[in-house]
Amino acid sequence: MKKLSLIMGMLVLFFTTSCRDIVNSVLDVLPPFDVPFTTTLAVPFANVSTTTYTRTPEIPMNIDLDAKIKQNNPNYSINNLKSVKMSTLDIEYVSSQFDTKLDVIKNARIYIKAPNQPEKLIATVANNTNQNNITFSVPDEELINYFRTNQNSLIFEIQANAVNADQITMKMNSGFKVKVQL
The missing domain is CATH 1.20.5 (Single alpha-helices involved in coiled-coils or other helix-helix interfaces)
Known part of the structure; x- marks a missing residue:
């Protein structure tokens, strides 16, 4: 028994x-899908410090995940959102006024911001020496609350390798891994 x-x-x-x-x-x-975000931005380096971090103005992303979710499957919406995590972030050199390259950036931090949410660190790079491309380290952290609205933005904090007076135009490429469930 x-x-x-x-x-x-x-x-x-x-x-x-x-x-x-x-x-x-x-x-x-x-299945989980990627939502890319690409933008070109010009960053003035006249006031960027070599000892502390200098903040750039907010860069609006305004990613409408509800539309992206419905694009993948019309039966789902933002209400079915289960997870959003950053998967990649890199910056490419485009141009500058006085031929300054990206190696002028020694360290950088990127924060995400949304209404009623605290700023959250989502990417870092330390001791950069690359002139044309910077690949950021991205922690495996949940960002779902920053994407329940389409009023989301990024903030850069930059520390320079040397004092410089130039404006660098760069292209930022990022990707977010999105999961949706019933």
């Missing part, structure tokens, strides 16, 4: 675990 109880218990556990896997796979009908 004890063997029968043990076998039945094992079967119930097996079926319960299997059902959970089936339910989770059904809920993930819409």
Whole structure:
């Protein structure tokens, strides 16, 4: 009798675990997808310090995730949003007035901002020496609350390698991994 109880218990556990896997796979009908954001910005370096960080004005992203979700599947909306995480962020050199390259940026931090949310650090780079491209380290952190609205923006903090008076135009490429469920 004890063997029968043990076998039945094992079967119930097996079926319960299997059902959970089936339910989770059904809920993930819409696979995670990437939402890219690209912008070109001009950053003046006349006041950028070599000892402290200098903040740039906010860069509006205004990513409308509701529209992006509906574009992938019209049956889903922002109400089905389960997760948003930054997957990549890099900056490419475009031009400058006096041929200053990106190696003038020693350290940089990027924050995300949205209404009723605190600023959150989402990317960093330290000891940059690359002239044409900077790839940021991106932590694996949840950003869902910053994308429940389309009023989101980025803020740069830059520390220079040397004092410089120039304006650098750069292209920022970023990507966000979005998960949606029923």
